[in-house]
Amino acid sequence: MKRFFLLSLALCISAVLVFAGGRPQSGGSTAAKSGPTLTVSMLGYTDTQMATWENTLRENRAIAQEKGITLVNDGLTGEGYYRIKNRQDAEKMFPDVNWEWVDWGWAETLDTKQRSMIAAGTPPTMLAGEGFFPAYAEAGMLQEVPAYVLQGLNKNFIYYGINGKPYGVAMKTSPFMLFYNKELMRKAGLDPNKPPTTWAEWKAMAKQITDAGKGTFWGGGIPSFPHLGGGLRATPFFRQNGTDFALNGRPNLNDPKLQETLQFIREMNAFFPPGLGNGTDEDPLWKAFQEDQTIAFAINGSWQETSCLNWGMDYGVAPLPIPSGGRAGNCLVGTVYCGVPVGIPQAETDIFWKFYKEIGLGENNIIYLQYENLMIPAQKYLDDQRYYQGKGKESLKISVYEMGASSFGGVAVFLKSHSEVWDILNNQVLARTTISNDPIARICSEAQSKIETLTR
Amino acid sequence: MKNQSKWFASPKGSRRWREARRAYFIWCPLIFYTSIWSLIPLLYGLYLGFTDYNGLGGKPVWVGLKNFETFFLISEFPILLLRQVLLGAATLAVNTVLSFGMALLLNVKSRLKGIYRTAIYVPAVAASTTTTAIWVALLNPLGDQGLNRIITSLGGNAIAWNYSALWMFFWIVIYNSWKNIGPAVILWLGGLQGIDPSLYEAAQVDGASFWQQVRYITIPGLKYITMYILLTGIIAAMQMFDTVMLISGGNPYGQTDVLMFRIYRDGFRNFNLGMAGAESLILGLATIVFAVGYFNLQQKGDTR
Numbered sequence: 107m108k109r110f111f112l113l114s115l116a117l118c119i120s121a122v123l124v125f126a127g128g129r130p131q132s133g134g135s136t137a138a139k140s141g142p143t144l145t146v147s148m149l150g151y152t153d154t155q156m157a158t159w160e161n162t163l164r165e166n167r168a169i170a171q172e173k174g175i176t177l178v179n180d181g182l183t184g185e186g187y188y189r190i191k192n193r194q195d196a197e198k199m200f201p202d203v204n205w206e207w208v209d210w211g212w213a214e215t216l217d218t219k220q221r222s223m224i225a226a227g228t229p230p231t232m233l234a235g236e237g238f239f240p241a242y243a244e245a246g247m248l249q250e251v252p253a254y255v256l257q258g259l260n261k262n263f264i265y266y267g268i269n270g271k272p273y274g275v276a277m278k279t280s281p282f283m284l285f286y287n288k289e290l291m292r293k294a295g296l297d298p299n300k301p302p303t304t305w306a307e308w309k310a311m312a313k314q315i316t317d318a319g320k321g322t323f324w325g326g327g328i329p330s331f332p333h334l335g336g337g338l339r340a341t342p343f344f345r346q347n348g349t350d351f352a353l354n355g356r357p358n359l360n361d362p363k364l365q366e367t368l369q370f371i372r373e374m375n376a377f378f379p380p381g382l383g384n385g386t387d388e389d390p391l392w393k394a395f396q397e398d399q400t401i402a403f404a405i406n407g408s409w410q411e412t413s414c415l416n417w418g419m420d421y422g423v424a425p426l427p428i429p430s431g432g433r434a435g436n437c438l439v440g441t442v443y444c445g446v447p448v449g450i451p452q453a454e455t456d457i458f459w460k461f462y463k464e465i466g467l468g469e470n471n472i473i474y475l476q477y478e479n480l481m482i483p484a485q486k487y488l489d490d491q492r493y494y495q496g497k498g499k500e501s502l503k504i505s506v507y508e509m510g511a512s513s514f515g516g517v518a519v520f521l522k523s524h525s526e527v528w529d530i531l532n533n534q535v536l537a538r539t540t541i542s543n544d545p546i547a548r549i550c551s552e553a554q555s556k557i558e559t560l561t562r
Numbered sequence: 563m564k565n566q567s568k569w570f571a572s573p574k575g576s577r578r579w580r581e582a583r584r585a586y587f588i589w590c591p592l593i594f595y596t597s598i599w600s601l602i603p604l605l606y607g608l609y610l611g612f613t614d615y616n617g618l619g620g621k622p623v624w625v626g627l628k629n630f631e632t633f634f635l636i637s638e639f640p641i642l643l644l645r646q647v648l649l650g651a652a653t654l655a656v657n658t659v660l661s662f663g664m665a666l667l668l669n670v671k672s673r674l675k676g677i678y679r680t681a682i683y684v685p686a687v688a689a690s691t692t693t694t695a696i697w698v699a700l701l702n703p704l705g706d707q708g709l710n711r712i713i714t715s716l717g718g719n720a721i722a723w724n725y726s727a728l729w730m731f732f733w734i735v736i737y738n739s740w741k742n743i744g745p746a747v748i749l750w751l752g753g754l755q756g757i758d759p760s761l762y763e764a765a766q767v768d769g770a771s772f773w774q775q776v777r778y779i780t781i782p783g784l785k786y787i788t789m790y791i792l793l794t795g796i797i798a799a800m801q802m803f804d805t806v807m808l809i810s811g812g813n814p815y816g817q818t819d820v821l822m823f824r825i826y827r828d829g830f831r832n833f834n835l836g837m838a839g840a841e842s843l844i845l846g847l848a849t850i851v852f853a854v855g856y857f858n859l860q861q862k863g864d865t866r
Binding site for chain 1: 584587588590591592594595616617618632635636638698702703704705707720722723724725810811812813814815816827828830831832833834
């Protein structure tokens with residue numbers, strides 16, 4: 107009896123310890139269908155999210171009916187509405203497909219999950235990402251995007267690898283633009299309807315505002331956060347000056363034009379309160395700009411306009427100032443590229459691209475344009491002037507201008523150790539430029555040497 | 563041999579063997595679990611240190627000592643190890659002294675003793691993400707936020723904490739000490755209560771002052787507790803990364819970065835699993851050297 111008891115106890119402990127891990131969360135329908143299984147993230151809500159939104163929808167509609175009002179998107183966010191509609195339309199268009207709608211978060215969480223699945227030999231049907239998407243492409247992990255998917259799409263939304271082939275298409279993005287607080291400009295004696303158009307004008311205006319503020323409000327400059335948030339915002343200025351962090355996939359830190367741009371970023375940092383433009387946490391800067399309204403100029407994507415409206419700011423939006431002798435240049439931000447990994451069977455690949463082209467990049471995509479002020483890839487929607495009318499659409503007009511004035515993509519891509527190189531650039535080049543007074547040439551040569559050793 | 567055959571042959575021996583077999587049977591699942599979830603991943607991680615692998619497509623490619631060469635060729639890496647040791651040593655020193663002092667203060671008869679002990683222990687069980695978020699809010703560089711609000715209201719100038727490596731170093735040490743003081747205090751208290759009170763009575767009779775009692779009775783009486791606290795403290799110091807990640811992020815521009823945080827970034831952000839494996843092996847060896855070195859020092863002291 108004692109032996110039996112001990113044996114049972116040992117087996118129970120084994121079972122609990124080994125199998126205690128929870129089942130992976132699945133968002134698909136429980137009844138298996140005859141078609142293939144597609145695992146899709148970022149484009150549709152999971153079962154749990156659908157249930158939550160359905161409850162929210164019911165409550166919102168009840169409130170709207172009670173108060174006799176009409177809610178935009180039934181009170182749902184544009185992102186939520188887009189994913190709900192995608193899922194509903196996909197399940198109607200492909201009734202035999204087993205859809206696994208998953209939510210793996212964003213940034214590192216998504217990257218880690220996707221890489222784990224690839225390493226385990228069970229890649230999902232699609233890979234999504236922004237800053238880490240190039241790593242997938244350059245590692246040969248992605249299939250080429252079929253030509254028919256690219257028809258009618260603005261080229262800025264297509265991720266081209268270093269070999270020039272298309273590996274991903276983004277469903278939304280935004281260039282950077284200059285947001286400015288008209289009230290602070292008035293207080294400093296500046297014309298609030300004449301934003302700066304050149305670097306020299308911008309620097310002079312920022313100085314005038316900072317001097318007038320006497321520590322209560324500031325002009326603002328170019329953020330140099332010690333992470334990709336800084337690298338993204340600095341990149342347009344390098345490109346305007348005819349340079350970039352990378353040249354043919356190799357670091358380019360000894361370029362005099364690049365160092366000249368870093369000098370400008372350092373000078374503009376003087377118009378932030380110390381620590382605000384280069385802190386680890388971005389939130390204090392955005393709070394200071396949109397809530398406290400103590401910063402006059404901000405560099406952000408088109409979504410900033412909604413925040414300006416919500417906080418009741420008397421704001422303006424303008425294209426980024428350019429250097430004298432320079433040209434328009436920009437960088438995409440908030441870009442969600444989607445691609446299909448190699449090894450996915452042709453049938454699943456075909457279904458995914460058909461779904462993405464006709465549903466994800468079809469009429470549902472307009473939700474981002476209409477309600478979140480984000481650019482979408484289909485040129486026919488981008489050209490439709492109806493979406494640029496009304497209040498709060500200035501940033502969309504600037505986005506269209508920027509996309510026409512220059513050709514740009516995401517941040518510079520490095521052939522080797524892309525993420526580690528960007529770690530060095532964000533921390534030891536950008537942040538060091540604005541935090542320390544070390545000579546820029548020395549900052550750049552030290553970083554160049556480290557990167558060359560790392561990528562040898 | 564004779565005894566062994568006796569052991570097997572005798573009824574007592576076979577009972578002993580049956581009991582041993584039962585014991586093995588009971589802790590077998592734990593060994594199995596530890597092997598699957600700890601030992602095999604550890605060995606695989608060490609193997610990865612000799613490879614080039616980013617977790618995307620294909621298998622790890624053997625590159626021998628290349629990652630270790632990179633570690634020693636780029637001066638930044640040994641500096642990260644040195645900084646790990648310095649930051650860890652500073653935290654350990656502050657924590658040990660403060661926790662010992664707290665334990666002496668708490669080793670009194672008081673009705674509120676339980677409340678004080680609980681209060682001291684609470685930071686140890688609070689989630690790091692929550693407590694560091696509060697500290698980060700306190701370290702806001704703006705003049706009307708966090709600690710700067712107090713400083714500016716007293717007539718001082720706001721401090722851009724994140725501009726100064728010294729300040730970030732200071733706050734990391736203070737935060738770590740505050741977070742980890744509780745468990746150390748409990749251990750010290752346990753040791754203090756294990757010292758024979760008659761020794762103190764005898765010392766008082768001989769006219770020893772409070773500090774003399776601490777020096778000649780308390781400290782020697784806590785020798786083994788001290789050894790345990792310092793040894794586990796050394797190991798914890800060499801593994802410190804969450805505080806650095808959440809409070810300074812290694813900033814300003816990498817000046818508070820430590821090797822353990824670098825391993826995390828190389829492994830889970832940059833996906834340079836080979837480099838992360840090599841760094842882990844070096845850090846592990848350094849930890850063993852310090853721990854064994856300290857242990858031997860203690861043993862030599864005992865022998866004298």
